[in-house]
Amino acid sequence: MESGSGSGSGSGSWHMEKRTNLRGESTARDVENVPEAGCLSIVVLGASGDLAKKKTFPALFNLFRQGFLNPDEVHIFGYARTKISDDELRNRIRGYLINDKSASSEKLENVSKFLQLIKYVSGSYDSEEGFRLLDKEILEHELSKKSVEGSSRRLFYLALPPSVYPSVCEMIRHYCMNKSDLGGWTRIVVEKPFGKDLESAEQLSSQIGELFEEPQIYRIDHYLGKELVQNLLVLRFANRFFLPLWNRDNIDNVQIVFREDFGTEGRGGYFDEYGIIRDIIQNHLLQVLCLVAMEKPVSLKPEHIRDEKVKVLQSVLPIKDEEVILGQYEGYRDDPTVPDHSNTPTFATMVLRIHNERWEGVPFILKAGKALNSRKAEIRVQFKDVPGDIFKCKKQGRNEFVIRLQPSEAMYMKFTVKQPGLEMLTVQSELDLSYVQRYQGVTIPEAYERLILDTIRGDQQHFVRRDELKAAWQIFTPLLHKIDDGELKPLQYQPGSRGPAEADELLAKAGYVQTHGYIWIPPTL
Incomplete structure (x- = not known):
């Protein structure tokens, strides 16, 4: 689906739109009816990689610390091939959250609270078994928060090489979507590079576009x-x-x-x-x-x-x-x-x-x-x-x-002014x-804090459209x-x-x- 046909809004919601679900049934989705509150599951795929440790998890921590991620609503899942425990992942992340020896006791306490929100699931990126297990863990979290089926929010952050985007998106679409098409949302964040040229970018866009609608896809460019x-x-x-x-x-x-x-x-x-x-x-x-x-x-x-x-x-x-x-x-x-x-x-x-x-x-x-x-x-x-130019100041710039x-x-703003003194001399200065x-x-x-928050809020202004x-x-x-x-x-x-x-x-x-x-x-x- 070409993205230009999607209708966005400041809240990132989109109007009633028909699509066929995986069972071949015609469904309708109206994300405007989903409250931006309640159960939120954030899944970081590639959780043991450098991008996740250096950028994604620190950004999530800062949002948590500033009150944008409510611990009563949010749970964070790490997913990667590496076979490690929850505590091992937390320990790997900890050093990137506490990057100075003089961290306050308040920050240390916040780090501990944040790390307790993180759960780790191990699996390959093209494995039905791994993604079924991930879905099971997410669903347990949603049920523990007493979420109404289909009203939960699921955000998948792909801190992964683009080569695995298609297989990961296919696994998410088949095994990790919300359990009802009548409410809730699933959003996918993909990192650059989006291909290596026009042909590869279009191929990647088509593969992902067959699985998700454009308003569900957030192509992140951190400069924005x-x-x-x-x-x-x-x-x-x-x-x-x-x-x-x-x-x-x-x-x-x-x-x-x-x-x-x-x-x-x-x-x-x-x-x-x-x-x-x-x-x-x-x-x-x-x-x-x-x-x-x-x-x-x-x-x-x-x-x-x-x-x-x-x-x-x-x-x-x-x-x-x-x-x-x-x-x-x-x-x-x-x-x-x-x-x-x-x-x-x-x-x-x-x-x-x-x-x-x-x-x-x-x-x-x-x-x-x-x-x-x-x-x-x-x-x-x-x-x-x-x-x-009556002041002959062109040579100054x-x-x-x-x-x-x-x-x-x-x-x-670089601009020309009179140099203080008795002579009429010009000089460059600035406002x-x-x-x-x-x-x-x-x-x-x-930048990552702002963009992840925009994704949660459904605001696609600072993301790249197809x-x-x-x-x-x-x-x-x-x-x-x-x-x-x-x-x-x-x-x-x-x-x-x-x-x-x-x-x-x-x-x-x-x-x-x-x-x-x-x-x-x-x-x-």
Whole structure:
């Protein structure tokens, strides 16, 4: 089922829709009638893996600690092939929940309470026996909470490689769904990468789509859960002074940048299968581009927002080879898990062009790399030069609006002011909203916390829809196939550098003007 046909709402509920159940009977489902309270079973598949231990369980713990997971309603199930006991899984997780020696007694008590909610079930990912046992454990929990049959909520988080998604989803559909189609819900959270190209992504979408309706599928991209990414819609559509500026008449170029100051760090074998474009640009940075470039949605309903994101993706022109620079840091192939003649890029800079009225002629520069000279992720909107510049200050740089996604979350406007003194001299400064200074004492939630909570609430606004995924792969698949076939080669660059010098040359050709002599310094308390 193409996701565009689903009707969403802010609560993630969907209207009466006919489907045929596994017994061939026509059924109707109306999730609007299911209260977002009562028994909730959260199943983490791949519970013994790194993703679950480092991200999923800590996010669930923080939701529990903040009162979003009621211990009287919630039970958490870990499922994996590893044969361990409940206590062994709890002990493995504990170290990721208490990551400092000075943890308060309150936190230690919360950790103990949280761990008692976790039960472990061992089984393979294509085993009827394992999933029947999992269903039996979930049902016992639901009965202990005196849930009305079919009114319970079941959330399955697939912290697993995409290769096992189809078999796991089939097992869930056949053996672990709610016991009645007249109420309750079952939701599936799948992690990226969603395929390796258009064909594999569509195949994966079809396999999962045959088992679950689009409103039940939550394709998680954790960048959409970041605080500053979530702020983009508010910035653009709730502030009058941005509305007339946000177009090709005023904006010269947009950069969306992801930089890491370390290499693959033991993940070389995994990373080499995908490369920096599949790992970062095709999903994370492209999602940010959609929010920067989209038109104002009709409302804040998830489907209205995602409709506008799809329109942006469908307006992106094919990427030109001459507007792509690939790099691979020296020493990458020294990793024993990486092939000696690997063509996988660890760095990429490329220009995307959006063919519509608002953005015609404005280059969107996507840049991502590993083993560079700094670690940051940011959006940099560079405005055009001031016409009739009477202060002769063009050489100092242009106005820029910068949104720092991580670290040191902030947004600041670079602009020109008079330098204090008796002379009429200009200098660049900034208007600065730095979160550590403005929101003292406020803890910014981790992206996974927000997205898991959205899944429980049924809000799909920050998740990738099927047609959105397809449009994203259509943009990048031709380029990726050229890299896979060896037609495009990455340039070597030194670890700790800015990347290949050719990338800066591409930026200059695209119209980006680098500021010299000015550096934004994050404030400290």
